[in-house]
Amino acid sequence: VSYALIIARDALPELKRLDFWLQEEAFDELEELAEDPPHSSGIRPYRMIRLRDDTVEAVILHLWVDTAAATITLLGVDADIPPR
Amino acid sequence: VCAATVHQAAKLCAKNVFLPQSDNCSGVAKRWRNLSSRTGHAKIAGPHQEFYMQAVDLLPAGDALPEQMIQRWVAAALTEAAALRDLDDQLYPATEDPVPLDRARRLHAMWEQWAEQTEGLLQRIASRGEPTQARKDVVQLRQENSWARALLGRTPRMILERLEKVREGDVVTIEEARRELRSDHCP
Numbered sequence: 416v417s418y419a420l421i422i423a424r425d426a427l428p429e430l431k432r433l434d435f436w437l438q439e440e441a442f443d444e445l446e447e448l449a450e451d452p453p454h455s456s457g458i459r460p461y462r463m464i465r466l467r468d469d470t471v472e473a474v475i476l477h478l479w480v481d482t483a484a485a486t487i488t489l490l491g492v493d494a495d496i497p498p499r
Numbered sequence: 500v501c502a503a504t505v506h507q508a509a510k511l512c513a514k515n516v517f518l519p520q521s522d523n524c525s526g527v528a529k530r531w532r533n534l535s536s537r538t539g540h541a542k543i544a545g546p547h548q549e550f551y552m553q554a555v556d557l558l559p560a561g562d563a564l565p566e567q568m569i570q571r572w573v574a575a576a577l578t579e580a581a582a583l584r585d586l587d588d589q590l591y592p593a594t595e596d597p598v599p600l601d602r603a604r605r606l607h608a609m610w611e612q613w614a615e616q617t618e619g620l621l622q623r624i625a626s627r628g629e630p631t632q633a634r635k636d637v638v639q640l641r642q643e644n645s646w647a648r649a650l651l652g653r654t655p656r657m658i659l660e661r662l663e664k665v666r667e668g669d670v671v672t673i674e675e676a677r678r679e680l681r682s683d684h685c686p
Binding site: 458459475494 | 587588590591592593638641642645646648649650652653657658661662664665669670671672673675676679680683684
């Protein structure tokens with residue numbers, strides 16, 4: 416069963432702060448999660464990591480999983496990305 | 500050519516390097532879960548916590564740490580992080596109930612303490628130079644530390660406020676979000 420994906424409007428500016436390629440990676444991760452969703456409801460951080468030019472780009476997607484409604488909502492995005 | 504097209508093409512050629520979450524610590528974390536369920540303790544983290552979280556400052560100053568010592572201390576840090584991650588579902592309660600909110604605040608405080616100690620450890624490790632920095636366990640510890648730092652910027656209260664707005668319907672679909680973000684790159 417795949418879940419519907421919803422994005423909190425306030426999460427959009429946070430996504431925009433990521434490099435474009437990282438935004439796309441985040442969307443890809445969300446879509447994969449929606450295809451294979453967690454089994455329990457709740458809010459949890461989803462950790463995403465990418466290596467680029469030897470620097471670690473760590474991103475946290477704050478997700479609210481609602482199994483009853485079959486939805487995954489992106490509540491916020493936090494990142495720890497070293498300055499280039 | 501817009502960035503979206505370039506990105507899609509790049510993905511076809513070669514995926515970005517992805518470092519999967521290591522399972523190095525899962526055995527230790529599992530043993531701790533078994534132990535705590537048998538004893539009925541509802542502790543926030545593992546039994547080694549007081550050791551790691553308070554002992555990094557005691558590492559001998561000045562000298563470069565020996566490789567074997569680095570291995571042990573990095574393993575302790577990663578085990579600690581794995582134990583804390585077992586409690587991820589308590590980091591952001593979806594309710595104003597003070598009990599889960601208090602647990603969440605304590606958990607955030609523990610992550611903060613872990614990150615402080617880990618940054619101290621990583622600084623000591625950095626003095627050993629490139630080969631040590633490139634060790635798989637050290638790279639993994641840097642990842643964990645980056646996640647912890649990212650996490651600490653978001654309090655349980657901030658997530659509760661965001662959740663409230665979502666419940667009021669202040670949301671967009673993923674298609675709308677993609678369109679809006681791509682329009683910034685493909686005007």
